[in-house]
Amino acid sequence: MLFLVRMDVRIPHDLPAVQVQDIKAREKAYSQALQHDGRWQSIWRVVGEYANYSIFNVSSNDELHQLLQGLPLFDYMDIHVTPLACHPSAIAS
Known part of the structure; x- marks a missing residue:
């Protein structure tokens, strides 16, 4: 499962x-x-922020949650998660 994750530190x-x-x-x-x-x-x-966008490829929502909670900066982050699905117009699978 793919997830787009924004992390603001x-x-x-x-x-x-x-x-x-x-x-x-x-x-x-x-x-x-x-x-x-x-x-x-x-x-x-x-650019210009202490933030990132990341793509995670994990087996479940629970696995992603566990990985994010394991981040040493977790207590200092605002995190927004967006689940991703394949787009029918994409030329790559």
Whole structure:
């Protein structure tokens, strides 16, 4: 199942810099592991914002929910999920 996910990150300004750097490092490692195994198919930065659009390919809504909750930045994110379906005019399957 394909999902388009928008993630807007809102880290509190009073969070200690050392803690922020640790969270960001764990976030990068976690997201790259999911990219390597194919479940996080692509990630695109939103210009001028601390946000991204990503495509996930997972087996269920529950799996996506579990992966998103595992993000180290999850507590600091607003997340919007859009399920995707094949378009009948698409030339690629």
